[in-house]
Amino acid sequence: xxxKTAIIDKALSEGRTVLTEIESKELIKQAGIDVSDTRLATSxxxxxxxxxxxxxxxVLKIASPDVVHKSDAGGVKLGLRTAKQVGKAHDDMLxxxxxxxxxxxxxxxxVQKMARPGVEVIIGMSKDxxxxxxxxxxxxGILVEILKDxxxxxxxxxxxxxxxxxxxxxxYPLLEGYRGQEPVDVANLEGILLxxxxxxxxxxxxxxxxxxxxxxYGNGAVAVDARVILEEGK
Ligand code: ADP
Ligand code: MG
Numbered sequence: 001x002x003x004k005t006a007i008i009d010k011a012l013s014e015g016r017t018v019l020t021e022i023e024s025k026e027l028i029k030q031a032g033i034d035v036s037d038t039r040l041a042t043s044x045x046x047x048x049x050x051x052x053x054x055x056x057x058x059v060l061k062i063a064s065p066d067v068v069h070k071s072d073a074g075g076v077k078l079g080l081r082t083a084k085q086v087g088k089a090h091d092d093m094l095x096x097x098x099x100x101x102x103x104x105x106x107x108x109x110x111v112q113k114m115a116r117p118g119v120e121v122i123i124g125m126s127k128d129x130x131x132x133x134x135x136x137x138x139x140x141g142i143l144v145e146i147l148k149d150x151x152x153x154x155x156x157x158x159x160x161x162x163x164x165x166x167x168x169x170x171x172y173p174l175l176e177g178y179r180g181q182e183p184v185d186v187a188n189l190e191g192i193l194l195x196x197x198x199x200x201x202x203x204x205x206x207x208x209x210x211x212x213x214x215x216x217y218g219n220g221a222v223a224v225d226a227r228v229i230l231e232e233g234k
Contacts, residue, residue: 003202005030008230012205017230018065022110024226028211031199033192035223036115042108047090048083050111057081057114059224060089062097066104068227073100079114086111115224118215119174119184123192123223125155125200125209133200135193139171140213147171157197162190175216182218189216207231 007023019027025035037054040063041047051058062075070076074096077089090109097104120140128134131154138150151165166172166189177183192214200206208229214221 005203008203008205012230012232016065017207017232018068019228019230020063020065020107020110021061021070021226022063024209024228025223027228028209028223028226032195033211033223034220035226036112038110038112040108041090041111044087044090047109047111048086051080051083051086054111054113058086059112059114060086060093061110061112062093063107063110064097064101064104065107067097067101067106070225073097112224115215115222116217118217118221119181120213121175121189121216121221122150122210122212123189123196123214124212125196125206127207128154135165135197135200137165137189137193138169139174153193155197156201157194159190159194162193162197165193166190184216185219185221188219188221189214192221204234205230205232 007027011019022038022040025038029035039050041050057079060077060080061070067073067075075093077093080086080089093109097106122138122140122144124136125133133155134152135155135157136150136152138144144150149170151168153161153165166186175184175186206228210227211223212225214223
């Protein structure tokens with residue numbers, strides 16, 4: 001059964017298939033997955049006041065459906081500790097983006113708390129022409145980009161699928177607490193995969209979904225970036 005959501009309806013009614021980070025996180029949150037609390041600011045002053053509300057340090061990111069790879073574009077500023085740093089990051093970021101992407105529609109900046117470091121994992125969904133929605137799991141950073149150390153399962157996932165797809169990647173020992181690091185809460189990651197499987201099953205309009213990265217901790221995990229692409233007519 002397809003379930004309607006306001007975020008998806010709004011984007012499609014505006015003729016948009018790319019959700020912003022803020023919209024994507026809102027949607028993911030509705031699936032019961034923890035995301036870093038992220039708010040839109042439409043001016044320098046608002047960015048500073050949102051940062052004060054959230055508490056320092058914060059992260060600023062460009063909020064534009066036309067800038068998909070935010071850090072490549074100079075659209076991510078991490079670890080901002082003061083109002084002054086936030087104000088400067090805001091102005092610098094908007095200047096860089098308007099120079100590099102003069103056509104981009106910019107909504108403003110997203111402001112979020114700097115999440116404490118964890119093991120970076122990525123979780124994604126794409127649609128296979130034959131099998132339909134497929135979930136992907138992998139470790140973040142170079143392990144995914146260079147080594148393509150990822151696993152896949154077809155939606156809907158069983159509990160066993162979720163357990164297996166995490167354990168079969170080559171980098172799994174990193175999640176078990178490699179070299180004295182705290183072991184990651186793998187049961188929580190399994191839960192995220194199962195929640196996502198159920199969510200995409202009920203939302204056929206979602207064409208692609210990326211949580212990249214999710215910071216995995218000894219207790220829980222939080223998605224600090226999210227990207228959802230929709231398809232029309234579903
Ligand atoms: P991109 O669009 O380039 O993928 P991200 O939102 O993923 O942008 O940000 C780039 C990197 O910055 C992430 O891979 C992560 O390491 C770091 N990062 C992003 N958001 C946060 C956050 N809230 N707390 C801590 N680190 C973050
Ligand atoms: Mg990212």
